[in-house]
Amino acid sequence: MGQAMPTEADDIPHAHPSVPREEPPSPPPPAGDLSRLRLYAYLSAPERRTYLAIMRLFTSTLLADLGAGEVAAALVEAERRGEIDPGEAAPDTVVDRLEQLARWGNLLPGRREPAATIAEFTRSRVRYQVAKLAMRVQREVDEMLDVAEGAREVSRELLPAIEEGLAAIRRTLGEVLTAERGPAPTVSRTLRERLAQQVTTLFLQHDEFAAAVRDFYAYLGSVIARYDLDPAETSGFKHMLLEYVELIVKDVLRHSAPITAHLTALNRQRASLLDLLGGGPGDLTPRATRAGQTELLERAPGRREADWDGLTDWFVGRPGRPSEVDGLREATSRAITALLTNVKRITGAGGVDPGRRRDLLTLARWFDASSPEQAHDLYAAAFGLFSSRHLGLAGEDDTPAPDLSWREGPRVPVEVNLRTRAERPPAGRVPRVSDDPLGRAALLAEAARREQRHAAAVGELAAAAHDLAGARLSGPALELLCELLALAGDGRDGPAEQGAAGDPVSGLTLTLLPRPQGHVTRVGSVLGTLELHGVDVRLDVTAAIR
Structure with a gap:
């Protein structure tokens, strides 16, 4: 009998007439499609060890193109080492696993291999390639399995690098725009390449820093939620929080102002920047293919509007949406509060709060090592679930009858x-007042910061006293001005009278002078312009300056 050999033309597989022709793979789903979650299905399947070994085989090399025979030969070694279950390296089993991965979308079936017999041809001689998104899923899985469970170190040196990168992008962008108007196209091409390199480096640095910060604070949140920390663990946690976290927050706050200034300047030239980088407002760039379809390309970082919006939102807040820097400061404040609460609890109560985490873990180990009969006894002893011995029902009303003598009534327990x-207060020593040095230091530091902010606001008002309309007051300065305006307005009996109010700390005095209708006094600030109708504002800064 002759051999049935499949033919190949233009990489399109042709089957034997008795074998149904394979359908081409469906196009990839659009971005945001929940059907992509099927790519994670092999991680929770009962045969996940085999699926992991197959996916690692496909993702270990570039342009992997493997058939069932090659995969089975590689799985034989994994089965010998005990990495997969026995029998999973059989050829028929490997074919089933590959077909299932193809149905989930992790593998893409390609051309067929030449078959020596009809049996080989009907037993799926298809070669497979790994899908792009499946490659990314497997890479993230391997990273997650290898990552340590402790705190992740934050690369603080990336913040000055981000600041310098934004400054370099501004300089290069200006040079490119100048060269575009010149007669030398070679210089413009070189500057474009430098600009693309700087943008890519900037976004990679920011992605690494943001991911490290999120991982570190996620670990921090898991630690501060525990109530069974002993003094040694609390001491180590205090060192990490008060020293390491403080360094991170200080670095972020120190570099946020120049980074915000650079981002504000670049956002005004964002359209020109994206045009030079070849990006546009869309997320993906379409490109016509030979078959008339559309191939979706994933842009490099920094080539989309959304990339720059995300970078800006990390450092600059908007109304109703605080920045990540503000969230970082708030998370640090909550962590310090939780630490002070734990320290106060330990120093005040004389020991650790009776959290049962360790006890429950010990009990779980006992259950794991016990037999079923011992587990029942252990469960009853641990939780007091013994058989019921009190069969009598309680009375409906335990209050004594009105005609019952006190001698014959129930006895009432009286404290010793x-x-x-004849004293109700309990006897014994008065509990000592616990000393909280960390809380006192935190309160003193917060008071010092408030005084510094108040002094800065007074100095800003003193500098802008002669031209309030042309000033650009900050938020704290405008808040202090509004407080003085409210006090001065409250001291007036009518619109035609004069009012005054002063700051008792700095000596700054604000006076409201009545003016005819139609007169408007304007005060400029970063939050907008404050308009006062019918009054004039005078600031006496003599005492404040002195």
Whole structure:
């Protein structure tokens, strides 16, 4: 009998007439499609060890193109080492696993291999390639399995690098725009390449820093939620929080102002920047293919509007949406509060709060090592679930009858202090007042910061006293001005009278002078312009300056 050999033309597989022709793979789903979650299905399947070994085989090399025979030969070694279950390296089993991965979308079936017999041809001689998104899923899985469970170190040196990168992008962008108007196209091409390199480096640095910060604070949140920390663990946690976290927050706050200034300047030239980088407002760039379809390309970082919006939102807040820097400061404040609460609890109560985490873990180990009969006894002893011995029902009403004598009535328990000394307060030593040095230091530091902010606001008002309309007051300065305006307005009996109010700390005095209708006094600030109708504002800064 002759051999049935499949033919190949233009990489399109042709089957034997008796074998149904394979359908081409469906196009990839659009971005945001929940059907992509099927790519994670092999991680929770009962045969996940085999699927992981197959996916690692496909993702270990570039342009992997493997058939069932090659995969089975590689799985034989994994089965010998005990990495997969026995029998999973059989050829028929490997074919089933590959077909299932193809149905989930992790593998893409390609051309067929030449078959020596009809049996080989009907037993799926298809070669497979790994899908792009499946490659990314497997890479993230391997990273997650290898990552340590402790705190992740934050690369603080990336913040000055981000600041310098934004400054370099501004300089290069200006040079490119100048060269575009010149007669030398070679210089413009070189500057474009430098600009693309700087943008890519900037976004890679920011992605690494943001991911490290999120991982570190996720670990921080898991630690501060525990109530069974002993003094040694609390001391180590205090060192990490008060020293390491403080360094991170200080670095972020120190570099946020120049980074915000650079981002504000670049956002005004964002359209020109994206045009030079070849990006546009869309997320993906379409490109016509030979078959008339559309191939979706994933842009490099920094080539989309959304990339720059995300970078800006990390450092600059908007109304109703605080920045990540503000969230970082708030998370640090909550962590310090939780630490002070734990320290106060340990120093005040004389020991650790009776959290049962360790006890429950010990009990779980006992259950794991016990037999079923011992587990039942252990469960009853641990939780007091013994058989019921009190069969009598309680009375509906335990209150004594009105005609019952007190001699014959039920006895009422009386405390020892009240029965012997006729005193209700409990006897014993008065509990000591716990000293909280960390809380006192935190309160003093917060008071010092408030005084510094108040002094800065007074100095800003003193500098802008002669031209409030042309000033650009900050938020704290405008808040202090509004407080003085409210006090001065409250001291007036009518619109035609004069009012005054002063700051008792700095000596700054604000006076409201009545003016005819139609007169408007304007005060400029970063939050907008404050308009006062019918009054004039005078600031006496003599005492404040002195």
